[in-house]
Amino acid sequence: MAEKAHGPEPGRASIYDIARAAGVNPSTVSRALNNRDRIGNETRLRIQRIAEELGYQPSDIARSLATNRTVTIGVVVPSFSDPTVGAVLAGIERQANDAGYRVLISTSKRDRDRELEIVQDFQRRRVDGVIIVTSHVRSTYEVFQKTLDVPLVVNGHEESRPDIAVVATDDRLSLRTAVQHLVDLGHSHLSYLGVEDRPNSNTTRLTAIQKAVLAYGTPVALTVVNPEGSSDLERGLAGYKILRSSGSTAVICYNDMTAIGVMSAAQRAGDEIPRDISVVGFDDIDIVAHLSHPLTTTRQPFYRMGRESVDCVLDLIAGGPKRHIVVPSRFVIRETTGPPSH
Amino acid sequence: MAEKAHGPEPGRASIYDIARAAGVNPSTVSRALNNRDRIGNETRLRIQRIAEELGYQPSDIARSLATNRTVTIGVVVPSFSDPTVGAVLAGIERQANDAGYRVLISTSKRDRDRELEIVQDFQRRRVDGVIIVTSHVRSTYEVFQKTLDVPLVVNGHEESRPDIAVVATDDRLSLRTAVQHLVDLGHSHLSYLGVEDRPNSNTTRLTAIQKAVLAYGTPVALTVVNPEGSSDLERGLAGYKILRSSGSTAVICYNDMTAIGVMSAAQRAGDEIPRDISVVGFDDIDIVAHLSHPLTTTRQPFYRMGRESVDCVLDLIAGGPKRHIVVPSRFVIRETTGPPSH
């Protein structure tokens, strides 16, 4: 295919070519092809047939230049290899397509500068709106303020500046439930296994847990572990011995992947779950319900958040207000949590 | 942000505004901003400064209309929720960005018609090239033939029509190695657990296994299972009892996710891996090396395939030939395969 880059007919005919072939004016062709008013039915059909024959492919870029709209929303995600991102993207694409919009995606790799560059690139491309999934805007706000001139929605942050539209889950509630669950089971020494490369959400979650723990007074202790590693899985693997040596009998992990790492390390160390250690994840990615030890975790409505984000940005485009949407998450108890053995 | 959709300066200044402010001609502004030749250094700097002050954001769509290039390559993927896709996309984005290209992604949901629609949409947007990851082009070729007029590369298919550029791994070699491995361990009754929604690759893999099995003559039997299910995981779960009742002592799964399903079902049934059943996956997605039973599987170079695809399509854009690139995959033996117990 694409035998000769610019063959005779294929694809590169313009409305001028059609107009000439049909013996009409280009503007008439425009009307016919866009099913506009004020055009005769027979000429419309004739023109459409000719367009078909010529293999006419309208140029969206010319159209965008003329209409000043691209019908496109730009999406920034941290990575493609994160299953949670996949679910959000699926929701975004679905809702956007339903509304007749297209989606333009780039990965920030969790890099502040890159995030900013991408948004600026989006603006050069004249996207109608932007969604940033798990963003750094909060800390880069001044720079954004200066150069941003497009409707923007941030997806994933619980709390943010009131002048930024946001769609998020409330991590705190479900983490409080998680702590409650573990305490009810009889655990008096918990630990939190965090990540260092996502300071915002990590701190939010840690704080939520700390608060929840404090509510029980002294009987409950909390150890915080922030292992190094190049992936969540590795961080989980690396964190296990540390938290184990701390004497805690249960661990709440930053997310499911770190939990998988923890469990893998436990298994390797000959420890039994949940007898020797209770494990709690976060996200509820597809696999964790089907692991040898189905994981207790909190289910995040990623797909739905994606759709909500689109609704939110479309509202903005239509001139609506900056909404702050919080969607509920749900704590799911499965088989990796149980009473401590001693 | 985006306080007023079209504020005073922000973002919507054109080279005309700059030209007026600088007292020069618009084309001079164009030259200055694109660091072209034939322009005085002081005027260049002056113009750049003014552009900065006005918060100038060049319009890529106007530029594209003028240059007839978008510096964008369109990518069709089956889904965002597939970890293998994530890796391919990461490679594609990386290589494309390194070459100064952007990437436009849409999901086909494995649907023929949707795949075609997306490619046509890409053409309307005038992308410079297209990459389809795990495509249906082979079976839709006639339709494509008619409407396609853009460099195209298919990623993932082993074999394809010679008139389509392709980047793929050779599944057959590693599957032969897998069969060899199992036979060497003493297995005489294998089974293949396939999927029904990807007939092309599924058939290719099945055929490869059948051929490999036949090479051993009668002593090796092969049972084929194609369980229904809405996800690979579920297909694995559903397939287990069938293949177990067939009497086979080892199973080669379509991919790692189905293998995870199989292992989960085995565990639930009280069977031990690999004592009661040896399990082989395909893909080597990140987690499987860290499961309670590290999975024997074949490692696919997804990231690299993504990069190669970009190189391939850029070659095409530059007028090069339709290449057929085959990148090697590697069979990795871990802990889910062992000798049969009886």
Next chain:
DNA sequence: CTGTTAGCGCGTTCAG
């Protein structure tokens, strides 16, 4: 070195 003049392909007035 810089200004002038044409388009790129389409939508959209405003006339007829």
Next chain:
DNA sequence: CTGAACGCGCTAACAG
């Protein structure tokens, strides 16, 4: 109901 003319924002010849 249709044609003519202009503009979207920018690049690219061709002059000066």
